[in-house]
Amino acid sequence: MEAPPDPGPHASASASAAAPLRAPEVARLREEQEKVVTNCQEKIQHWKKVDNDYNALEERLSTLPDKLSYNIMVPFGPFAFMPGKLVHTNEVTVLLGDNWFAKCSAKQAVGLVEHRKEHVRKTIDDLKKVMKNFESRVEFTEDLQKMSDAAGDIVDIREEIKTDFEFKAKHRIAHKPHSKPKTSGIFEAEFSNDLKSKDLLADKELWDRLEELERQEELLGEIDIDSKPDTLIANGEDTSSEEEKEDQNINVNMMNQVMDSLTPSNCYQNVTNSELFNGQVNSQWNCSINGSNSYHNNEDEEDDDGGDNENDHDTLGAEDNSIPTIYFSHTVEPKRVRINTGKNTTLKFSEKKEEAKRKRKNSSGSGHSPQELPMIRTPADIYRVFVDIVNGEYVPRKSILKSRSRENSVCSDTSESSAADFDDRRGVLRSISCEEATCSDANESILDEEQQENHQKKLFPLSVTPEAFSGTVIEKEFLSPSLTPHPAMAHPVLPTIPERKEVLSEVSEGTTKRVSKFKAARLQQKN
Amino acid sequence: MPSRGARPEDGSGLVPTDNSTQHKEDLSSKIKEQKIVVDELSNLKKNRKVYRQQQNSDIFFLADRTEMLSESKNTLDELRKEYQEIENSEKTKIKK
Numbered sequence: 001m002e003a004p005p006d007p008g009p010h011a012s013a014s015a016s017a018a019a020p021l022r023a024p025e026v027a028r029l030r031e032e033q034e035k036v037v038t039n040c041q042e043k044i045q046h047w048k049k050v051d052n053d054y055n056a057l058e059e060r061l062s063t064l065p066d067k068l069s070y071n072i073m074v075p076f077g078p079f080a081f082m083p084g085k086l087v088h089t090n091e092v093t094v095l096l097g098d099n100w101f102a103k104c105s106a107k108q109a110v111g112l113v114e115h116r117k118e119h120v121r122k123t124i125d126d127l128k129k130v131m132k133n134f135e136s137r138v139e140f141t142e143d144l145q146k147m148s149d150a151a152g153d154i155v156d157i158r159e160e161i162k163t164d165f166e167f168k169a170k171h172r173i174a175h176k177p178h179s180k181p182k183t184s185g186i187f188e189a190e191f192s193n194d195l196k197s198k199d200l201l202a203d204k205e206l207w208d209r210l211e212e213l214e215r216q217e218e219l220l221g222e223i224d225i226d227s228k229p230d231t232l233i234a235n236g237e238d239t240s241s242e243e244e245k246e247d248q249n250i251n252v253n254m255m256n257q258v259m260d261s262l263t264p265s266n267c268y269q270n271v272t273n274s275e276l277f278n279g280q281v282n283s284q285w286n287c288s289i290n291g292s293n294s295y296h297n298n299e300d301e302e303d304d305d306g307g308d309n310e311n312d313h314d315t316l317g318a319e320d321n322s323i324p325t326i327y328f329s330h331t332v333e334p335k336r337v338r339i340n341t342g343k344n345t346t347l348k349f350s351e352k353k354e355e356a357k358r359k360r361k362n363s364s365g366s367g368h369s370p371q372e373l374p375m376i377r378t379p380a381d382i383y384r385v386f387v388d389i390v391n392g393e394y395v396p397r398k399s400i401l402k403s404r405s406r407e408n409s410v411c412s413d414t415s416e417s418s419a420a421d422f423d424d425r426r427g428v429l430r431s432i433s434c435e436e437a438t439c440s441d442a443n444e445s446i447l448d449e450e451q452q453e454n455h456q457k458k459l460f461p462l463s464v465t466p467e468a469f470s471g472t473v474i475e476k477e478f479l480s481p482s483l484t485p486h487p488a489m490a491h492p493v494l495p496t497i498p499e500r501k502e503v504l505s506e507v508s509e510g511t512t513k514r515v516s517k518f519k520a521a522r523l524q525q526k527n
Numbered sequence: 528m529p530s531r532g533a534r535p536e537d538g539s540g541l542v543p544t545d546n547s548t549q550h551k552e553d554l555s556s557k558i559k560e561q562k563i564v565v566d567e568l569s570n571l572k573k574n575r576k577v578y579r580q581q582q583n584s585d586i587f588f589l590a591d592r593t594e595m596l597s598e599s600k601n602t603l604d605e606l607r608k609e610y611q612e613i614e615n616s617e618k619t620k621i622k623k
Contacts, residue, residue, distance in 0.1 A: 056582035073578050075585035086586075 026148065030141045033134050040131035047124045051117060058113045065090040065106045391526065547613060554610045561603040568596040 064070075067089060074084035092109040093101040104112075568577070577595050578587035 053583040060581060071589035073587035073589075075587075078585065081585075081587065 023145065023148065026141055026145045030138055030145065033138045033141060036134045037131055037138060040127050040134065044124055044127045044131065047120055047127065051120045051124065054113055054117045054120065058110055058117070061092065061106045061110045061113065064092075547617070551610065551613050551617075554606060554613065558603065558606045558610060561599060561606055564599045565596065565603055568592065568599055 068087075069089065070086040072084055072086050073081040075081055090106050091103065092106055093103050094109055094112050096102055571577070571592060573592070575592060577590050577592045579590040579595065580587050
């Protein structure tokens with residue numbers, strides 16, 4: 001008992017940790033262990049009593065049904081009794097817990113009691129085990145105490161242990177530099193994962209690197225944050241625009257294809273982007289962007305008017321700068337008109353036109369367009385270029401779709417674009433060919449091959465007039481029961497109606513054998 | 528009780544003896560009780576009713592007087608035997 005207090009005062013922490021054999025602590029440990037033991041004993045006693053009660057109950061229950069009735073003293077409260085008879089000897093209510101009871105026979109009750117007794121026995125066994133365990137611990141602590149009390153030499157040993165501990169601590173500190181790279185690696189990983197890594201690593205290089213990474217991450221993060229509120233498509237758009245800014249390349253085509261799939265809501269963004277670019281970027285950009293816009297409009301057909309207007313502005317601006325692709329944008333306006341005035345057929349037309357435009361786009365991408373494009377500066381050029389040669393005569397293309405698909409003529413993919421352009425400048429061309437304009441409209445919108453053929457027949461006499469229109473309006477009028485020749489969209493075309501009527505009447509007459517008739521007519525003319 | 532407080536410090540070997548002493552005390556009190564019960568039962572008039580309490584409940588079952596007397600006598604004998612056994616064991620321990 002003398003030894004422990006001596007080393008206590010100096011180097012208290014390490015000494016206390018290193019000297020578990022000091023008397024007061026050991027005594028306390030023993031106390032605690034004894035407490036556990038006594039606690040266990042009490043519990044065991046309690047459970048034994050419970051077990052005993054269950055035993056008595058079981059005995060009583062097993063013998064209860066032996067007699068029909070028992071004379072008993074019935075308790076009235078804890079202190080009063082009155083004589084009575086226990087009648088239902090084979091009827092017991094068993095408390096299941098939480099004030100729930102089960103009515104059962106005495107035998108069943110005995111079964112329940114057995115089950116509960118099993119549980120009680122188990123708990124008693126567990127408690128006994130715990131008690132034994134702690135008793136052995138108490139013995140061990142007692143032995144320790146005896147040893148510490150008996151031997152004063154342990155003080156010296158303790159000193160040695162103390163030095164050992166110090167050495168260990170130093171060793172740990174020495175390890176830190178070695179382990180540094182590991183921790184830094186982990187640190188970086190965490191950093192890349194989530195931008196909050198503000199630990200204390202002293203390496204200046206490392207920190208610089210980390211800061212750099214952080215800057216990059218912030219940049220990326222900002223982009224992400226910006227793009228998140230938008231849709232995925234918008235996201236793509238943003239990235240593409242950034243690419244443009246950085247590279248100043250004409251990868252815009254790709255971007256445009258992406259943009260084509262944009263929803264109407266994103267249309268505005270497209271427009272604005274393209275407008276922005278108009279200032280900075282070269283003509284080709286403008287062209288492609290315009291093309292994309294127009295294409296987009298074609299797909300969406302009934303876009304917002306505002307968006308279309310903006311597109312128009314763009315295209316106007318593009319015209320000044322760009323040579324090749326001006327015509328793309330002009331398709332927008334006439335198409336809208338058509339949609340407003342036309343019937344269901346217009347939809348079909350738009351679809352077909354879309355297809356055509358796609359093809360045209362592809363071809364232009366392949367490099368087919370550059371050869372022809374320079375030729376077309378004005379709508380007139382377009383009509384000059386895109387003409388069918390039939391029997392040595394120049395016949396203006398009425399339906400681009402048809403001419404390409406049917407007659408295998410030389411017309412290029414751009415023919416559609418020319419048609420579109422013509423649509424735009426209908427006002428200009430009206431003086432030249434009102435009839436043909438109407439015809440072209442009809443061709444585009446209606447898609448009935450026979451009718452188109454009809455128009456062609458009509459148009460053959462007309463020499464090289466630069467015009468690709470086919471008369472939709474009239475056909476529509478004819479198809480409608482009222483032959484009144486003035487649909488809202490046809491007003492430029494009105495004068496041509498009488499001529500049309502003949503054709504249409506032919507058509508009506510030949511409804512039964514349309515195809516054969518027209519084919520025959522065409523063949524005749526060709527011959 | 529003071530002796531009991533001192534014993535644990537001396538050694539663990541004394542814990543069972545402590546338990547046995549407690550058991551012995553319990554036994555002696557029980558024997559006293561049982562003696563009284565036997566006396567009472569034996570002194571009862573013949574027409575008296577005897578009730579036996581169901582353990583851990585307030586119900587009293589009517590029992591036969593003579594049976595209860597014999598039973599209580601038996602239990603008293605058993606208790607005495609047990610008590611004597613403990614005493615003998617203690618004596619042998621002391622002798623050793």
